[in-house]
Amino acid sequence: MKRQVIVVGAGPAGSSAAFYCAKRGLDVLLVDKETWPRDKVCGDGWLPSLKPIFDDMGIYEEMKAQNTVSGGEYFILASPNEEVVTYRLGTHENGEKDESKGEMLIVPRRIGDDIVRRAAVRAGAEFIENFNVTELIIKRGRVCGIRGYLRNHFVEYEADAVVIANGSHSMLARQLGIFNEDPSLSMFAARGYFTNLPPELKPGTVLQFYLPESIPNYEKARKTMSFGWISAHDKPGCGTLGMVIPIETIEALDMSLEEIFNWYVNYSKNGQRFFKGAKLVDELKGWRLVGCTEVQKNYAHGALVIGDACSQPECAHFYGIPAGMISGKIAAAVLDDIFTTGDDSEESFARFHKIVSDRLNPQYKFYSTFRELVHFNIDNVNKMNEFAKTFPGIPSYTEVMYKFVTQVLGKEMPTPPAAGARLSQ
Ligand SMILES: Cc1cc2nc3c(=O)[nH]c(=O)nc-3n(C[C@H](O)[C@H](O)[C@H](O)COP(=O)(O)OP(=O)(O)OC[C@H]3O[C@@H](n4cnc5c(N)ncnc54)[C@H](O)[C@@H]3O)c2cc1C
Known part of the structure; x- marks a missing residue:
């Protein structure tokens, strides 16, 4: 059956797009390859600027109830x-x-993302999990559907528009030639949950730490931003660690991200002070992230690309989730306009780029200026x-x-x- 809108990926960006599409009365199908709820490596920080969206979704209190800090x-x-x-x-x-x-809320992504996804379903979006979208259907240069595996069965769905929200390193975005990478912003990022943190990290405290100058080969790495942060939970001794290390730094130090963290804990003054005796629950999880300093091309004829799928993570400043959810809201407005006016030319989809740029670029400019002058x-x-x-x-x-x-x-x-x-x- 042909759908009006298919959203691929039910993270914060995709669920936001699906929610606002459904609210506008559009027929929307939201699909995700995972079984939900699913985890996502993240510092788990949901900025205050998300409150208006949570209010629209009617989930602010539910999110707040899950706040660990x-x-x-x-x-x-x-x-x-x-x-x-x-x-x-x-x-x-x-x-x-x-x-x-x-x-600012610190809500584990496994919980927070599911609250947002359920808001989209309540608003009227249909949701299908275990649907691994492998390819966009493109006819005469226009995106008009998806194909992939729904619980191992090959399926195809047609749509008037597809919103690509399947996270970083999106192969669907790449199929459209959309992939942006600023080498100075290519990073390894990781998350870890800790217990046994020292009492000095009182509940509600956030510690942000930089690579100490005493680390071997620091001279080679000193011009690159390198840091991590830990948010101490209300439950004493527990906390969420996020780390972001540029690939340039990894190469200069000739250590893996895990080795850098272990060195910090064992040999630096502050590592010993803040992590002595701390226990890592499970393991550090993470991967290579790409990033850019301004909104790049994020549309094609018949498709809009939002969130990490178009390389916009600003996780160093907790801005990945807001950027994705704001873009999701804008995507719904642009699609509604396209369906209402009946003008579904490529230019109509291109308007999305301008609106998202106007909205997000001032924020990115603020961060990139700071990064250039301070972190670098x-x-x-x-x-x-x-x-x-x-x-x-x-x-x-x-x-x-x-x-x-x-x-x-x-x-x-x-x-x-x-x-x-x-x-x-
Ligand atoms: C270590 C680290 C710390 C971070 N800390 C923060 C923070 O504190 N605050 C913040 O705001 N941001 C943070 N970020 C960034 C933030 O995690 C991302 O920007 C955010 O998750 C992007 O949301 P999204 O919806 O675009 O993608 P995702 O959350 O990645 O969701 C994508 C979804 O698409 C699904 N999917 C993928 N491929 C397919 C497919 N082929 N078919 C169907 N479904 C598919 C996935 O299962 C997933 O559910 C951090 C990132 C890292 C790595």
């Missing part, structure tokens, strides 16, 4: 020279509490730490980034978004 108040930055600064988050510079900031010039991380000590309280980490770059480095940077940033946004 409530009342997060402290942000510890461990810089390359192993200096440590603790910011009090959510406070004005005069030290007063700032209640206007939204809350690691001495500045040490300086930023010094600067942060002069603050009695910090409304958000974004504020620290912004003020450091503009006031200390004297460089221009796009203004950080006004609303809802607790950690970074």
Whole structure:
């Protein structure tokens, strides 16, 4: 049977697209190759900027109930020279509490993604799991369906439009010639769950650590961003670790990501301080990620590409999920417009690129400016730490980034978004 819209991939991006398509009364089929709920390697951070989407979906309270890190108040930055600064988050510079900031949620992806997916189904999207889409059906240059294996049976489905949301390294996007990679942003990323963390990592604390200058071969690696972060859960001693190491750094150090982490834990001052006795649950999981600094081509005639499928992860700043979900919402609006006007020319699909660029590029610009000036010039991380000590309280980490770059480095940077940033946004 021909469908109006088929969304491939039920992660946050795809489920958001399916939700908003269904809300607009479109006939939408959402498919995913996994059996749900499924896990996804991630730092599990859901930014405050997602709240309006959660409200549309009616899931904010449900997400909040699954938050493993409530009342997060402290942000510890461990810089390359192993200096440590603790910011009090959510406070004005005069030290007063700032209640206007939204809350960042740390919800395991296995749980959070399923809540979002179920919202799409409640809104009217049909969902099929264990459907591995292997190829787009393209006729006369226009995407008009999918083919693949539904529980090992070969199937084909036709559609007026396909939304590709099947995550990083998408072969479907590549079939359309859509694959973007900025070599300086190619990274290995990993996640680990820990128990037995030291009491110093009080529940709700986020520790962000940089590669210490004492690591062998640091001189070769020092110009590249390298760091990890751990969010300490409400359950004492438990926490989620995320790590992002550029491939350039891996090559310069000649160590695997796991070896780098083990070196940090065993030989660095802060590694011993924050991870001594900590136990890794299961293993570090992760893979190679590609990234880019601005929205790249994300459409073809008959198809829109959203989320990691078009190489837009900003996981270093917790922006991967918002970028995907916002793009999903925009995709639904563009498709609705195409069906309403009856103009399904390639130009109509191309409008998607402009709208997503206008919406996301200022955010990407903010991060890439910071990355260029601070992460890629690691001495500045040490300086930023010094600067942060002069603050009695910090409304958000974004504020620290912004003020450091503009006031200390004297460089221009796009203004950080006004609303809802607790950690970074
Ligand atoms: C270590 C790490 C830490 C991160 N931390 C954060 C963070 O704290 N906050 C944040 O916002 N972002 C973070 N990110 C980025 C974030 O995980 C991604 O940007 C986000 O998951 C993208 O969502 P998505 O829906 O595009 O893709 P995904 O979440 O990857 O979902 C894609 C879906 O497509 C399905 N699929 C794949 N192939 C097929 C196929 N052929 N047929 C059918 N289905 C298919 C998959 O099963 C999957 O369910 C992190 C990433 C990493 C690696």
